[in-house]
Amino acid sequence: MSQVYVTLIEVGSLVENLHYGPFSRYWWEVPSISDSNTYPHFPIRVSQKTKTCLNGSDFYLTIHISDSNHMLPEYYCQSDDVFVIETSTTKAISKTYQKIFQSKTRYSGHIVIGWNDKKIIDILSTTIDFHPFSCKLGEFEIFIYGLGLSARSDWNKVGDEYRSSIIYRYKRHPAIFVSEIEGNKCYIRIYQDFELQETFVGDTPDDVWKNSGFIQKFSESNYLGWKIRLHCKIYLNYPFHDALLKNGEILI
Numbered sequence: 001m002s003q004v005y006v007t008l009i010e011v012g013s014l015v016e017n018l019h020y021g022p023f024s025r026y027w028w029e030v031p032s033i034s035d036s037n038t039y040p041h042f043p044i045r046v047s048q049k050t051k052t053c054l055n056g057s058d059f060y061l062t063i064h065i066s067d068s069n070h071m072l073p074e075y076y077c078q079s080d081d082v083f084v085i086e087t088s089t090t091k092a093i094s095k096t097y098q099k100i101f102q103s104k105t106r107y108s109g110h111i112v113i114g115w116n117d118k119k120i121i122d123i124l125s126t127t128i129d130f131h132p133f134s135c136k137l138g139e140f141e142i143f144i145y146g147l148g149l150s151a152r153s154d155w156n157k158v159g160d161e162y163r164s165s166i167i168y169r170y171k172r173h174p175a176i177f178v179s180e181i182e183g184n185k186c187y188i189r190i191y192q193d194f195e196l197q198e199t200f201v202g203d204t205p206d207d208v209w210k211n212s213g214f215i216q217k218f219s220e221s222n223y224l225g226w227k228i229r230l231h232c233k234i235y236l237n238y239p240f241h242d243a244l245l246k247n248g249e250i251l252i
Helices: 089-102 118-124 205-212 214-218
Strands: 006-010 049-054 059-065 074-080 082-086 133-137 140-149 158-168 173-182 186-190 195-202 249-251
Touching: 006 118, 059 089, 074 089, 082 089, 186 205, 195 205
Parallel strands: none
Antiparallel strands: 006 049, 049 059, 059 074, 074 082, 133 140, 140 158, 158 173, 173 186, 186 195
């Protein structure tokens, strides 16, 4: 594929309940570029708009909140009088292109929307208080989208506003398990089909996982909850407490 030039027309905005809510993992992307100064995730911003020219025609891609599911993004692609709404950037740009040129050509949505362009990624990553990050633990990807601080050793120094999510089975189907600290309590909230199914409460991370009855092998081994030792890159824009840092690691 020839070089694709992308112009960022609108930066878009962050929405608190989307980018830092239970389904926030669907509102952040991992950069496809290799750069040590790039954040681990950048936001899929509501109303972000880009323009690119393909085969002599201008294509405009805009991100909206889905009409059918208000917790997910949706992608609008327009070129002249052709207009397509899809669940992914690749589907949106490819279907629009195919309608115009009557071809089977497919384009990478990440490239056409500028998500492989460091300059655009840097712009999208500005004015953000906390950049979520992910860590792999066995079969799980733990998405951490909030870090609070406390003096409690049984919480491993994290505190109010700590939030993370993993995907695991609930009643034989995939669900999102959200771990949170609110006030002086630890919570696990299980969401399936974007609806809250169950809530568990405990005094410590180990307590709440034990109360839930889920993923006990990790809870008992101190691998899940907030007693796992994750090797994560530290980003200097977040004021981590010294007690949380040791040899470039976060204790969660």
